[in-house]
Amino acid sequence: MLGKTLEDYEKDMTRCARCSLCKWPPLAQVKSIRYSQVCPAISKYNFHSYSGGGKMIIGLSKLRGRVDYSEEMLNVIYRCSVCGACDISCKYSRDLEPLEILHTLRATCVKDGVAPLPAHRPILDSMRNYDNVWQQPRKKKGSWAKKLDVKNAKEQPVDTLYFAGCTYSLRPEMQGIARTTVEVLQSAGVDLGILGEEELCCGSPAYTIGDEELFVENARKNIKALNSLGVRRVVTSCAGCFGVLKTKYPLVEPANFEVVNVTELLAELVEQGRLSFSRPLDRTITYHDPCHLGRQSETYKPWHGVERKVLNHLVIQDPPKEFNRGTYGVYEAPRKVLAALPGLELTEMERIREFSFCCGSGGGAKSAFPEFALATARERVDEAESTGAEMLVTACPWCESNLSEGIADAGSRLKSASIIELVSYALGGGELS
Amino acid sequence: MGVEGLSEAVSSGSVVTQKELMEDYGAGNGRKGALPAAVVFCETADDVVGLTKWARENGRKILPVSSAPPHESAVVQKEGYVVCDLSRMKRIVRADRRNRVALAEVGVTFEELDGALERVGLRAMTPLAPRTGKSVVASYLDRTPTLVPRAQWDLSDPLLCTEVIMGSGKLFRTGCSSGPGTLEEQWATGQAQKNPMGPSAFDFFRIVQGSRGSMGIVTWASMKCELRPRVHELLMLPSDDLAPLIRIVYGIAHARWGEECLILDSNNLTRLTGVPGMPAFALLVGVAGFDYRPEQRVSYQKRGIEGIISSEGARVSRSIAGVGGRRMLQVITSPSDPYWKGSPAEHADVYFLTTMNRAPDFVSVIDETCKKEKFDRAQVGLYLQPQLGGRVTHFEATVFAPREEADRMTRALAEAAAAKGAYFSRPAGNWDDLAYRDKPLLVETFRRTKKIFDPDGVMNPDVLFCKEVV
């Protein structure tokens, strides 16, 4: 995790069995040959080096001085959406940390000065200079909410802060979703506030690219700002923000607020009967689990122990360590919300929940290797189409954006939508494309 | 050609050179051939080793024979050959109920083996009504199909381990019989020569099997046996049409039910039973119960199989042309004397592998070829034997006619079947060349293989792939 070095993971890397479990979903979940792969990187590039295990080996080779940086090595390391599917499949059976090693390998590249890649630099520079990833002036960050009647959490006490995130705030095609989110939550009586132009980037891109210093700086600023608000909870509708706020911020500093995803809040409101849906959707949809809402949304519990061996060579952690295996990701909440919508039929893809196939957008892949991101989206769109659904629904702006590109590129008849759009429609507001 | 030093080379076997005693191995029975230079009745593996060394030193060729006469395919083609007759090697070394395995020398016949197995509650896996005097091991070495497809896990079954004298003169044991330890030492640790694979990274038994004695001479083999049924019935389903029988065979194969499972046509049924008036085709399916709840096993399997049959709108017959199930079962599983096909002078076979769903194509081939060749279709018998759990079907046409005519027809039938994609996995007769037609690399690979184990080419070099291919 943060601040670790490859040395810290030498034993894990050595203990990789090269079994390739990281390439498939947990094997008992393989349902067809067509959708049997779970790792976007190896699905496209095929060399073993692109798998989670392959990157562990590269880490070991680097540590042992067997290899030195090269353009191709950096390509291998960064042609990866850091989706964490390898981590889940490995940890279904092992007590290893492939995703942490993958992150540490990237962090090592950054520390050694060979990364970020040129394509990543503008993003990180933008974070430094503008506190957002889209190279937009700070004051534009609140423009999405101009016409909304919503509290400024800096000015008024609120129960719940809506953390819109850079993409929902700044991408014109996405801003409507942020507005809809606010309207829906307010209609259910949630005491909601926003930060507007004072909202900072969550720092997620810096983390996934491996710039730990920048990430920590961002996280500290955010934690401090959010802690000062006194809100009970922070709700995000961006899975990327959610993932990092929930799982990585506790590694930096303690927070005095709870982090929830909008789907969790919606599910709670549905359960409480605070949202009543009257308008039938009459659609068959399929749902894409975003990586950072699903398998990568477990709060990381810092562990400061040592490895110990008992029974000669049984490796255990002292004190016991709680591994993040994707068990407690947000899988049910979005499905509960969808199940509550009238006239909507959910037909599932084969790769879902903790072994969902990534959209391809994350980990800096979209900016540095757009062809890889698009190929990954195409793969997911193909799977969505195979369900017979008319609509591909998700809960992450990055996923929605990349999958939309995939749909367009494939000439697919699928429509993409955010879960909040369906909710709003069922409540009687807005129209669906 | 003289055979000086041969008697000394085989210590316990006897060498025969009298012409009248050697005629069984050469010309005759409507077949062309030559008299061997000698027949060596080997009684031990040492005899075979001695003979092989002698043959190498003297530039002679060996033709191995295991069954009693009349010999069908094992006929000397050229002068100077020495026949290695193993039919006197008749020890049944083990009949092992616990492991369901027998280990017998190569001269043991089906009737001899079955007698020994019956005493311990086992039965041999038999081909369709083998002729009396037929060597069990020779039959298995030829991959002759056996009657119970469910029990066949590999086309090599029921053959397991073997002792072989290679053309190089080296004695070798295959599968787990190869060691460590002697057979006795292996038995002491509970082994029973049941794994045919290896040793290590080659399966020599597969190379010997199907080679018609061209790779080595087997002196003994272990073989899978079945439990002897406590209850055993035969379900018979006559039909004028092959198609429903094929669907039923697949149904049974996919259920893994039943024991014997085969289809015979009216001609073969009549020849086997001696009873005329048989239906065009009949599916015969054995159902058995063994040591565990035998009646219950028979009951549920019968119910299941009858369900499959009734789904085709058919019903099991208690008898066919007055022949009941018990008698029919006896006929198909027991050695036949006199042999139901008659002597080699009275018939010839053509057989190949295909899949059951393609069988009707080949029946049409038979019909059309008979017509074209103006041959009486009623003199051709058909036998369809599902193998390998129903994945493969042995398709056999027997032409009942004087040898020359039979040979003409089998050639014509084989040519026509080849054109439809018949796979001649066991090349024999006057159609063996079709198996290798347009396969020069395969032939070359077989030749290179033979060179490894029989560098001087002493073992039956008349097998087609050993010859020059034009």
Added chain:
Amino acid sequence: MTTEVVETVDLPEAVYEELKGIVGQDNISREPAVLDTYAFQYIAELLTGHSYLGRPCAVVMPASTEEVQAIVRLCNRESIPYKAVSTGWGAYGGSPAPGILQLDLRRMNRILDIDTDNMIAVVEPYVVGATLQAEAFKLGLNCHIVGAGSNTSILASATSVMGQGTTGVSTGFSNRNLLGFEWVMPDGELLRVGCFEDSDEWFTGDGPGPSLRGIIRGFAGAFGGLGVFTKCAVKLYPWFGPSRIELTGVTPEYDVEMPKNHIAYLIAFPGWEEMKEFGNRVGEAEIAFSMCHNAPAPMIAAMMESNMAFYDLWKGGLAEHFKYSLEVVIAAQSEDELAFQEGVLRDIIRRTKGREIISSKNDLRYYVDLTLGLGRIVRQAGPMATLRTIPPLAQFMIKSLMAGKRPSMFAKTLYISLVKQHLNARGIFRFGGSFWTSMGALTSWDCCIENAKEGEQIKRKWIDEGVLMDDGAENAWGGLYESGCYGHLEELGVYDQSDPICVDHGIDFVVDTVEATINKHLAMSLNATGDPFHAWYSPHVMNYHDHVASIKEEFDRANLSDASVYINRSIVESLMKMIEDGGGNFNFREIMDLANDEFVQTGPGTETEELAG
């Protein structure tokens, strides 16, 4: 940071360009970081002393037989040693010698055909057990999946390696399931073996006449030492279950909806002899879909989400309940068949003094057995051991019940692991990181049990030496094949590949077991692959090396298809002489090191005629 010296062999630029022309720019790499991910292999440390084998000169990923053939021909023209891998798991996929051209067959990943009626599948090298099974289930069929797991290549198991799986009693054995195959021979010639050139069907690979299946492999395959297999057909088997087995829950614990008429059991016995009897009877009764022995340690580990959770339970002595146990699955297609199978199974359990510990059908039995089990521990181990057992057991039971898990759920976990072979890494790799296997001959079930008994004794010594994990010593794995015609029980030794004591001495345990199989006539160990083992074993097994080496020499005259795990006559025979000269006293580690050195210097690319001369 240390800097390891890596011996490298460069591919001539012109050859690289030509290879690029064959496979395309995106499918070739000579980047050290990429190459190292092929040199790093499971159990490499036991062979080379560290985690890596020799680094290849390049990796190519052909997409078709034609590309494979072009590569192999180029290798022959340029005298470049090569080796193909499918999923590439294990040191057998690489070579101790640097500079081989590695063919990664991952792009050849199609199921070319499933012939439903005739129960045959035709596959390319990268089709794995999980994918073929998933597709076969949809058609009411199943395939044999080797114990290594459903992440392994169907083709590699059938043509080139070895492998036996948990459902072998009803789905056979990989060698025996091979039908037709397509073979790019070591010199680049393309040979299609079997019927499909005549019929477009692949239903057999035998004949015409002899079977070349006997050349390409035996019990073990050539491990990439005899060219490249690009397609093969395998037998499929009837599947009496649904088109998909539905799992519920989230990793790491899935619950399974048991298919109708399928029942999983864990049955324990008083000792080995009863297990012998039971196995023989179950085999001949032909009632089992699966019959398998997992020792308590891997079985408990497979149920637990982590090593820590395993340890909590293990230290309490739970294993005492089922040290001698077998897992059985029955799978019937009708209720009356199920009644027959259940009835026969109960008869056999009764006759062999077995105890049904858990089943997917019955929760009550577990509690009864547990009560009786405590009584047994009191009798056998005394009250203190019993007291030690109670807290973790009680905690486990309470935790399980609170989580809504009834004992039948554990039987269901067993069921799905036996059917899908997906928990092997959890059951064996997670403990210390690695394991190696030993003994494990394919032989009669009686002798399999003798192997297990001997293996346990030998392993105890190496546990006491601190080389292997203390898994209770008894860690035999295996089961029955082909309705019990033969079985196998291999003794697994768990170690930590990052621990020097394991790296230095892990092989010693294997050596002891090999010695026992020779001296005590326990049938040929599955370890008998590679030159050092050939040298040791061959004199005891009809000098088989001579014939295997002859095959290699005949079909790979240029000696380019990497034979590091297959055979090299000159190395085997020089090691044999060494062993003989030493009067049978020798240090196997030294022999292995010598063999490696020799191989690196003279192995790949050395013409066999020269060696023979």
